[in-house]
Amino acid sequence: MSKTKTVKFAEWIIRWRWIVLILSVLSVAGMMTGFSKFDFKSDYRIFFSKENPELLAFEEMQDTYSKADNVMFVISPKDGKVFSKETLSTIKWLTEEAWQTPRSTRVDSITNYQYTYAEGDDMIVEDLVLDPENLSQADLERIGNIAVSEPQLINRLISENKQVTAVNVTIEMPDDPQTKEEKEAVIIIANFVRDLAAQVEERNPNLDVRLTGMIMMNVSFPEATLGDLQTLVPIMALAVIPLFMWFMVRSVSGVITSVILNGFSIIGAWGIFFMFGGYMSGPAMSTPIVILTMGVADAVHILVTFTQRMRQGDSKSEAMIESLRINMAPVFLTSLTTVIGFLSMNASDVPPLHDFGNIVAIGVALAFVYSVTFLPALIMVLPVKVSAKEPKAYHWMDHFGDWVIAKRKVLLPVVAITSIGVILFIPNNQLNDEFVKYFSKEVPFRADTDYTSDNLTGIYNIFVDVKTGESNGISDPEFLKDIENFSNEAKTWPEVIHVETITNIMKRLNKNMHGDDPDWYKLPDQKDLAAQYLLLYEMSLPQGLDLTNQINLDKSSTRVGLTLHNLSSNELLVLEDKVYDWFKENAPQYDIGAASSNMMFAHIGERNIKSSLSGTMIALILISVILMFALRSFKLGVLSLIPNLLPAALAFGIWGMFVANVGMGLSVVVGMTLGIVVDDTVHFLSKYLRARREKGLSPEDAVRYAFQTVGMALTVTTIVLVAGFYIMTLSDFTMNSEMGMMTAMTIAIALIVDFLLLPPLLIKLEENENAETRSDSKLAESTTV
Template sequence: MKNKRVVAYAEWIIRWRWLVIFLSLVSVAAMITGFSKMDFKSDYRIFFSKDNPQLLAFEDMQDTYSKSDNVLFVITPKNGDVFTPDTLETLQWLTEEAWQTPLSTRVDSITNFQYTYADGDELIVEDLVQQPSSLSKQDLQRIGDIAISEPLLVNRLIAEDKGTTAVNVTVEVPDDPQTAEEKQAVMVIANFARELAQKVEQRNPNLEVRLTGMVMMNVSFPEATIKDLSTLLPIMAFIVVPVFMWFMVRSTSGVITSVLLNLFSILGAWGLFFYLGGYLSGPAMSTPIVILTMGVADAVHILVTFLQQMRRGDSKQQAMVESLRLNMQPIFLTSITTIIGFLSMNASDVPPLHDFGNIVAIGVGLAFIYSVTFLPALLMVMPVKVRSKEPKAYHWMDNLGDWVIAKRKVLLPSFALLSVGVIAFIPNNELNDEFVKYFSKEVPFRADTDYTSEHLTGIYNVFVSVKTGKANGISEPEYLKAVDDFSQVAETWSEVRHVETITDIMKRLNKNMHADDPEWYRLPERKDLAAQYLLLYEMSLPQGLDLTNQINLDKSSVRVGLTLYNLSSNELLVLEDRIYDWFNNNAPQYELDVASSNMMFAHIGERNIKSSLSGTLIALVLISLILMFALRSFKLGMLSLIPNLLPAALAFGLWGMLVSNVGMGLSVVVGMTLGIVVDDTVHFLSKYLRARREKNLSPQDAVRYAFQTVGMALTVTTIVLVAGFYIMTLSTFTMNSEMGMMTAMTIAIALIVDFLLLPPLLIKLEEKQHEKATTDSELAESTAS
């Protein structure tokens, strides 16, 4: 933008300041109405695009068999024994009450487990526990022994030490909720479960009840982020930003206008996002903190220059005109590059990260608009007191500039060697997620899940659908043997805690039909016998406890369920390969599907890295072209790639050195921070070029000028940005906390790079050219004389 146009624009803003303030308020009010369309999705499926292959495989399996979404009530008697009359009676009561859970389709517990035995020639199928209050010690011992010897129960619904048990409630949550009632289904189910858990503890004080399962995980996403929003945002908005702003600019009016500007940007971004049909999710809920930190940057640059000019004797109007003249181009450029960086998140394979990037991009755009409209207009009508002397911190920049210039020949090779050493640790980073660890240990779901994993069973699972390709094919002896062989092998794997397989039922039925002779605890040898046993058993099962969770309708396939210990994404992928390898080597004639929600999360990390990389490359190209055009220098545009890319590389090198595990949230940090770290480079280069082109200063003096005019503003914005993103590390949602930590680290490194590496590079690049130009000028003057 040409200076004359900017000056004319600034004068117009000042002249019509009351109108600008009024229109700003009207625009915010209009955007806020978008909150009427606010919606929140609490389904883990939102993390996957509709064409995600693992999601499609999982949904196909859910359609073939009964749903697997659940609430797991984990019951621990304080006396350490499940098999007492009081505890069993309460379990029986809970089992019956759990059927009232909204959208429940099945309830499984040790009390309603369908125990089979032979009575003469008759097969008896009945609840394992009946009338618990009348059971003798011998009966209780017998029932307990049956439970811990039953493969379908032990390490799933009863612990081997008989100290912990569970009631599993399977629910059918709508895949694509339309009505408000359907959208609230998960929350309604979770609230019902919590109330029921309280009733159990009130009914029997000897029992401790914990809740886990997919429903509780779903509801924990919004609950954790709402908690973060209600605690972290106020800390950032009303403590961190105002304190740092006041400490650096020492202007109450400046702090107030900055806070209002950021509030407008946050409300406007969310309002517009809802207007466009967006919905809130875990990552999206953290955007106010990001917008707040990003919005401060524009305000700081305008305020610092504005106050500097007033200290030099300018009036408020003159100071604001000069501030906008000097800062309009750089803050416009930094806003555009930041927006591009966040929009690059749309290349991610995780839809909530699209929303995160889009909301922040809208917020950054609004922050720029309000920074050059509302901010100067409001400052013109507010009293602004300026100290006659600049804060001492400003003089630090002069000293730092002199030191960097003096030490430039040491800084350049030292920084290069240090960078190579740190970047060498990048290969240490390993993409590895554990979805339970998306939540900190203070989140009830995480704490209850960790307890369940330690004392009873896991909530990680993998479902294996083995297809015969023909109706009633599951009764074939060859097929049953293949499924049973796989199940027995899977039980030996260190990752597997429990295997649910139809072959355990078939072997038990075969034993029952041979007078409960243990010698006959094996698979039926003929297809017709297997089919008859299965039919007889199914006809004896009560409603709601059928076998549709293991067998499809035409009996052409069965689903084997593997319950796992807590595994990382890499370990899950290794397990998936092992399952396919086993069937390829031992039963290649059967078609196989392997799916689960855990498997979806395991694959998404790798897919997200690849997709995010393409977005980052596009953003890098666009930002580089914009800088070359804006700076009117191909050479400086190419040079800017070093301070723009190096911070993220160094941050990932440090992460590889100190942490090494890279989760889903970190996969988009490079693209996201690229737009942010460019800000420092643009502001430093713009002041450097102004000194070179307008003031005709040498490279060394131009560097000093850049430090004097923009050094403190860059320091303030970096401190606020680092503080803002560091606040995110306090989030109970790990994806947000890790993203905040890495982003804060990258931004801090970016300032160090721009202060210690960029100036030596600029001097090295332009020193000879300046010396040649000076010599030519002197020769021309000598010749002329």
């Protein structure tokens, strides 16, 4: 943008300020209409693209068998006795009531467990606990022993020590939610089961009820992030931002203007996002904080120049025109690179991260537009008083610049060696997406789930679909033998808590059919016999307790369910290989599929890193090219790669030292921060170049000039950015809190690199060039800028 054009533009804005203000408000109102399409999804499946292979495999398996979405009531009697009359009565009551859960298709508990036994030639199928009120002590004892010796129940619905039990409700969620009722299904269900849990505790104060399962996880996504929206955003908008604006510009009007400006950007970004059919999700919930943080930088630059000019005696409008003239180009440039950085998140394999990037990108673009239109217009109509004295802090930078120049010979190797040392820790980082750990320990779902895995059963699992490829093939004794061998082997694996397998049922039926003779607790050795047992058993089960969760339609495949301890992504992938390897070695004739929701999360890390890296590369190339044009120097464009990339590398190195777990939220940090850290480099280099080109200063003096002019502004904007992203770390949603931590760290490091490494590098580069100039005068001419 040429100066005259910018000046004309600024004059126009000031002249028509009221119209600009009205148009600004109208445009925000227009974008706000998008909120009528407000939509949210509380389903962990949103983290996976529709083409995600693990998602497709899992969905296919769910279509073949039955759904695995569930709510688990985990019940712990305070007296430590599950098998007491009172506790069993309440569990029976809960089992009945749980059928009322919206969208429930199945309820499993120790009371409605279909216990089969023989009496002569009769086979009796009945609820394990029929009439708890009238049980004797001996009955209670007997039932307890049956429960803990039943492979289907132990470590699944009853703990070995008989102290904790569970009622599991299977839920059929809508595939493609359309109506309001379907979209809010998760919340409706969660409200229902929470109320039911409270009723249980009221009926029987001896019981503690905890809730876990996929439905509770799904509902925790919006709940955990809604907390952010209610607490973190107000802290940022009403405390942090005004405080820093005050520190920078010392003007009430300036503070008010920038707060409104940021409000406009946030509302506008969400409005547009909804207008285009976007929906709210955990990561999207944290965008207001990011937009606030990013938007404030534009306002700072414009207002700082404005107040400086006024202090120097300019009139209000002169000061504003001058401020826009000076700042338009850099503010546009930094906004553009930031937008590119956030847009690079679209390469990720995780759709909510696209949304996050897009919402922030829109917000940053809007912040730029409003900063050069609404902000000057509003400042012109508000009273502005400028204190005569410049904030003292502005002069701290002069001394700091001198120090850096003096120590440059030491700084260069020290920073370089430290950096290499830190970067060496990057390989320490391990990809890990454990969905339970997406929530902080403050979130009830996380606490209840941790309790469950410590005391009863795991909530991680792998379903192994074993296909014979022929109708009724699962009754084949050979096949059953293989499944039993696999189940027995899996049970010995330390990762596995419980194995659900059809062979347990087969063995039990065989025993029942032989008068409960324990010697017959083994697999039937004839195919037709096994098939007939299944027919018999299927015919005697009640609604909802059928075998469709383990056997497919034409009985050609069975699903073995492994319940697992809490495993990291890597451990889970190792276990997956172990499953495939076992079948390859011992039963290669079957087609095997392994899937589960946590397997989807285990694979997403690697998949997402790869796709995010390509996005980061594109952003890097684009941003570097833009820098070369903006700085009009190829050489400095290349040099800028160091301060632009080093911060993220160092941040990941430090992360590798202290945390080492990298979830899907972190994979996008490089691309995202690139657009932000580049701003520091742009401001520093452009001031340096102006000093070299326009003022003809020596490299040392040019560095000094850069420190004097932008040092303080960069420091303060960095503090604002770090504070903003640091506030995200308070989120109960670790995907957001880790992203905030890593981004805050990267931005802080970027400033350190720009101050301690970039100046020595610049001086060093020019010294080398001068050396070359002496030997080759032709090159010297061509490189003169």
